[in-house]
Amino acid sequence: MCGIVGYIGNQSVVDILIDGLHQLEYRGYDSAGVAVQCGEKINVYKAEGKLENLSSVLIQHKKEFTAATLGIGHIRWATHGAPTVLNAHPHTCNCGSLVIVHNGIIENFKELRAELEKKGAKFRSQTDTEVVAHLIAYKYEELKDLTKAVREATKEIDGAYALCVMHNDEKDKLVATKRNAPLLVGVGEGEFFLASDVPAIIKHTKRAMYLNDNQVVTLTREKMVLTDAEGNILPQKVETLPWEPVALSKMGYKHFMLKEIHEQPDVIRNILVGKLHSVDEPIVLNEVKLTKETLKNLNRIQIIACGTSLHAAMIGKYIIENFCGISVDIEASSEYIYRKTVTDEKTLVIGVSQSGETADTLTAIKQAKAKGSHALIITNRPDSAMAREADSLIPVSAGIEVSVAATKSYIAQVVSFYLLAMYMAEIKNSLDSATLTSLKADLIQIPQKIEQILSDKNDIKECAKKYSGTRDFIYIARGINYPTALEGALKLKEISYINATGYPAGELKHGPIAMLDESMPVLSILMTGSVYEKLLSNSEEAKARNARMIALTNSKDAKLNDLFDFIIRVPEVSELLSPLIAMIPLQLLAYYIAEYLGKDVDQPRNLAKSVTVE
Numbered sequence: 309m310c311g312i313v314g315y316i317g318n319q320s321v322v323d324i325l326i327d328g329l330h331q332l333e334y335r336g337y338d339s340a341g342v343a344v345q346c347g348e349k350i351n352v353y354k355a356e357g358k359l360e361n362l363s364s365v366l367i368q369h370k371k372e373f374t375a376a377t378l379g380i381g382h383i384r385w386a387t388h389g390a391p392t393v394l395n396a397h398p399h400t401c402n403c404g405s406l407v408i409v410h411n412g413i414i415e416n417f418k419e420l421r422a423e424l425e426k427k428g429a430k431f432r433s434q435t436d437t438e439v440v441a442h443l444i445a446y447k448y449e450e451l452k453d454l455t456k457a458v459r460e461a462t463k464e465i466d467g468a469y470a471l472c473v474m475h476n477d478e479k480d481k482l483v484a485t486k487r488n489a490p491l492l493v494g495v496g497e498g499e500f501f502l503a504s505d506v507p508a509i510i511k512h513t514k515r516a517m518y519l520n521d522n523q524v525v526t527l528t529r530e531k532m533v534l535t536d537a538e539g540n541i542l543p544q545k546v547e548t549l550p551w552e553p554v555a556l557s558k559m560g561y562k563h564f565m566l567k568e569i570h571e572q573p574d575v576i577r578n579i580l581v582g583k584l585h586s587v588d589e590p591i592v593l594n595e596v597k598l599t600k601e602t603l604k605n606l607n608r609i610q611i612i613a614c615g616t617s618l619h620a621a622m623i624g625k626y627i628i629e630n631f632c633g634i635s636v637d638i639e640a641s642s643e644y645i646y647r648k649t650v651t652d653e654k655t656l657v658i659g660v661s662q663s664g665e666t667a668d669t670l671t672a673i674k675q676a677k678a679k680g681s682h683a684l685i686i687t688n689r690p691d692s693a694m695a696r697e698a699d700s701l702i703p704v705s706a707g708i709e710v711s712v713a714a715t716k717s718y719i720a721q722v723v724s725f726y727l728l729a730m731y732m733a734e735i736k737n738s739l740d741s742a743t744l745t746s747l748k749a750d751l752i753q754i755p756q757k758i759e760q761i762l763s764d765k766n767d768i769k770e771c772a773k774k775y776s777g778t779r780d781f782i783y784i785a786r787g788i789n790y791p792t793a794l795e796g797a798l799k800l801k802e803i804s805y806i807n808a809t810g811y812p813a814g815e816l817k818h819g820p821i822a823m824l825d826e827s828m829p830v831l832s833i834l835m836t837g838s839v840y841e842k843l844l845s846n847s848e849e850a851k852a853r854n855a856r857m858i859a860l861t862n863s864k865d866a867k868l869n870d871l872f873d874f875i876i877r878v879p880e881v882s883e884l885l886s887p888l889i890a891m892i893p894l895q896l897l898a899y900y901i902a903e904y905l906g907k908d909v910d911q912p913r914n915l916a917k918s919v920t921v922e
């Protein structure tokens with residue numbers, strides 16, 4: 309997380325930096341800052357909170373940087389040190405000649421800080437980044453060369469970083485480097501851009517070079533020089549980015565989240581094009597590079613992901629096991645990477661990530677690949693670091709998701725799992741053709757059914773209003789919709805800050821039932837099918853403890869009216885596809901509760917869209 313940008317050229321630098329940071333706001337919004345070469349000195353401007361606060365600061369200093377054409381910028385998601393102005397980037401050395409912005413975490417910063425303090429470094433912040441500013445400055449005193457100083461300093465740093473550095477004694481230069489954090493150079497005519505991600509530069513150029521770990525790039529207006537950790541000159545792989553600049557607009561919706569929820573029917577239709585032609589034709593999934601023979605003999609799959617993507621992975625497990633009879637393990641990436649995992653060349657490892665940059669998942673994938681596993685990546689960003697690690701890549705094509713709370717990317721991931729599971733089932737011959745045909749027919753109908761839900765949201769709005777005053781919320785479900793309960797609860801927590809938890813309903817009686825009383829809403833995801841009656845009994849148990857009962861259901865069962873205080877109805881859907889339908893009202897419920905409470909829906913506190921720190 310955190311976003312960094314840099315620019316050297318002939319245009320007004322501050323406008324470019326601020327626009328770039330605006331495009332990277334999904335990476336953090338705790339504070340923002342820019343450093344600009346203003347004649348004989350470098351000026352640093354910072355502000356706590358969102359980017360608009362920095363813009364207000366800059367307006368007051370406009371005259372100082374009107375002619376400036378070189379600078380760096382940063383948008384912060386706080387790791388070390390509170391989100392204050394002092395902790396905001398850019399950070400400088402003692403005299404302010406050397407200025408840096410950083411994305412990542414310096415793991416040995418305490419040791420480095422102690423050593424640097426002994427040498428006379430004066431620290432002003434609590435950040436890990438400031439040690440890097442002082443460290444490079446000391447190297448510079450010896451080497452009198454910014455590129456060399458950066459290269460030597462990074463040899464002493466443990467952890468992850470993308471760094472952009474400028475120095476007042478080398479006024480026409482930017483130096484950047486990275487390890488385990490994204491960074492790319494945009495190449496223009498007589499100008500270069502640096503950024504954590506494509507949206508920050510795509511307006512200016514489509515030509516770009518992704519930096520690899522430990523490479524150092526030195527930019528002047530005339531040229532770029534790429535070197536390795538030893539200082540050897542490297543060839544430059546400048547590529548044309550497969551992106552068009554998009555004007556990110558809310559299209560009349562109050563928030564990006566609401567717009568993105570409404571995009572879901574079309575997202576599904578787009579995914580199905582070219583893959584699911586008709587109910588009688590096999591699924592086409594050329595993206596899967598495993599041979600049919602390997603797929604047939606596969607006996608183990610591991611799916612690794614975080615957060616919402618982990619919930620999509622849980623549904624993936626359910627359907628792959630159901631359709632293909634292959635055993636699937638699910639794991640949170642952050643747990644996977646710090647234990648002895650049993651993974652080998654016979655295991656298919658699937659990484660799921662909206663951003664394709666999540667540090668934990670990326671590390672887990674690299675770890676599994678090192679053990680010989682085939683890595684299949686399901687991501688919304690085919691240009692991401694994870695996509696570059698993929699042996700097979702399934703892009704989910706949900707389009708840019710701006711709201712921090714994932715909605716359309718989740719549905720797109722789940723649809724991709726349905727296609728993958730059906731594709732494998734067809735190769736393995738593990739599902740009878742009548743079931744496959746009816747699954748395909750049902751899947752084609754899903755967008756229309758979601759549109760039906762979206763066309764009348766009054767009940768959901770009413771439910772949101774009625775329950776928005778609650779402090780806690782419980783979601784229960786069984787079977788294939790247990791992950792839906794987890795994801796519904798996560799959505800509510802993220803954007804309304806209500807303490808919401810999802811449980812497999814059968815687990816209620818093993819502890820959580822103790823929390824139930826007349827103040828506790830319990831939302832039961834009651835979709836017809838194999839566990840309907842079981843879940844009904846679990847709901848009765850909760851009702852008997854006076855909980856405030858809500859049903860989300862596709863059932864017309866009259867006895868629900870006595871059991872539940874509030875019922876949200878959804879269209880008929882088969883049990884196996886029901887997570888795609890059940891999730892939509894839960895996204896909307898979270899949205900309307902947060903909106904009713906006046907929360908910052910698209911940029912909830914403490915979160916960031918792309919989590920590039922472990």
Ligand code: F6R
Nearest residue numbers: 615616617661662663666713714
């Ligand atoms: C929740 C949310 C997060 C992400 C998680 C993983 O709405 O968006 O829980 O799902 O941070 O991110 P990706 O999918 O980019 O790996």
